[in-house]
């Protein structure tokens with residue numbers, strides 16, 4: 001895989017061990033490992049689903065859980081280099097390989113029911129889980145076994161799905177969402193071609209792209225033509241649709257097809273423009289694209305909105321585009337998602353009330369509590385419930401550590417600020433930096449160049465209207481929304497002071513669904529601020545003239561940041577990601593306020 005990326009990409013994520021995170025990030029890595037990824041019983045239970053047709057009973061998606069969690073675990077391993085985690089993953093990969101049947105299927109549907117409902121989707125996740133583990137696998141023997149299993153598993157699909165006699169059309173292998181879910185198998189098919197060099201998998205990818213992503217339309221062409229917005233497509237399931245475009249991006253990389261690369265860029269631009277909300281997720285009607293840029297301003301009775309699978313898949317799509325294009329706009333988008341929607345779904349305050357679920361599935365915005373329900377819930381055995389969002393969130397946590405410090409061909413690129421040491425090889429020479437900061441709780445970042453003479457690019461966030469960037473005490477010019485380019489040498493010290501004054505966010509678009517209420521949100525740095533009924537009475541009202549406020553310490557609610565405002569409501573504002581964490585009516589939250 002890596003050779004392809006060397007040719008196509010502008011930015012590169014760290015390999016295992018290159019970045020060592022501390023403090024804020026380490027808390028999230030430890031949290032997901034201790035509560036989920038180290039759980040060998042959980043891995044065994046997820047493998048067990050493949051030992052019999054466990055999804056036949058309700059046309060379910062139990063077969064997605066293992067691969068989805070494995071992909072996330074592989075990201076977390078890359079971000080941490082945690083050998084205990086690696087050993088656990090090796091063990092469960094070996095277990096999964098044993099479930100392959102004589103025809104090559106690693107499958108949760110019987111022969112009688114195969115290629116219906118979510119079968120293809122589940123097979124996709126088997127491929128993805130094994131492929132992402134393959135990327136971190138250190139054993140040549142195990143890699144060979146994985147490739148052999150993948151070829152048989154995918155070979156069975158290629159033999160039964162396609163254009164030939166007796167084959168089923170890819171988009172007819174599911175009656176859901178006009179086949180969007182099935183077409184998303186594009187990504188692992190392309191990756192398998194790269195791993196094996198076996199042309200038949202690329203031919204199959206050609207075929208999927210030619211079928212257009214769904215039975216009722218060709219969404220790849222529509223995105224290329226910018227013909228309507230994604231919420232106007234025949235099926236609008238947000239997570240599945242973005243997964244198809246992740247596949248199209250991988251396809252464009254491998255084939256060098258610029259048309260499809262442009263289609264993915266167009267698609268992400270349209271999502272950013274019409275869907276992405278103030279907290280960096282999307283889909284305010286259940287799990288669907290629905291012009292959320294506008295819908296987010298309406299109170300949602302059910303609170304089932306902004307699925308965590310959507311949050312993480314958006315983050316993944318942006319991370320791919322950041323790598324491919326090096327365009328700073330994707331780093332901006334990722335940061336908004338990471339510090340608001342993603343960290344908001346991590347259930348740091350209680351777990352027993354939701355059967356041990358450590359991640360929440362939906363992210364409310366106005367006058368709602370968290371913990372509205374478990375997305376994609378399935379019973380695996382007795383009291384063991386698992387859900388789609390619970391399975392995907394680890395991938396988001398892993399990416400939190402993989403995008404802040406990257407490298408280009410000639411520089412270290414800082415996309416966000418974390419306490420970490422990073423060591424890269426650039427142009428054959430070693431370069432090492434250490435970064436210290438309490439970001440996003442605090443606005444000061446210290447970067448020390450340990451060794452190496454390098455160009456360094458430092459992202460100056462769009463929100464930071466007045467920024468101070470000092471190299472060895474000397475001011476360096478910089479512009480919000482751009483990378484500052486700094487030539488550095490061993491021993492240099494950089495101090496970055498960002499603008500964390502509270503700012504007012506006015507929604508930019510009021511479309512056909514826009515209501516008459518003039519709502520606004522408040523933010524400090526990358527953190528969107530919320531009111532939480534644990535510390536505020538009037539959570540829906542605030543003042544948009546925020547001039548007098550001060551930091552509030554020792555609030556009874558655990559949070560990253562808190563402010564006490566001198567306004568009519570004596571508002572207490574805390575970061576959205578910490579609001580609502582008790583999952584009940586005592587901690588209702590709002591981020592869109594009325595005057």
Ligand SMILES: [Zn+2]
Pocket residue numbers: 307308309310361375376387388389390
């Ligand atoms: Zn989900």
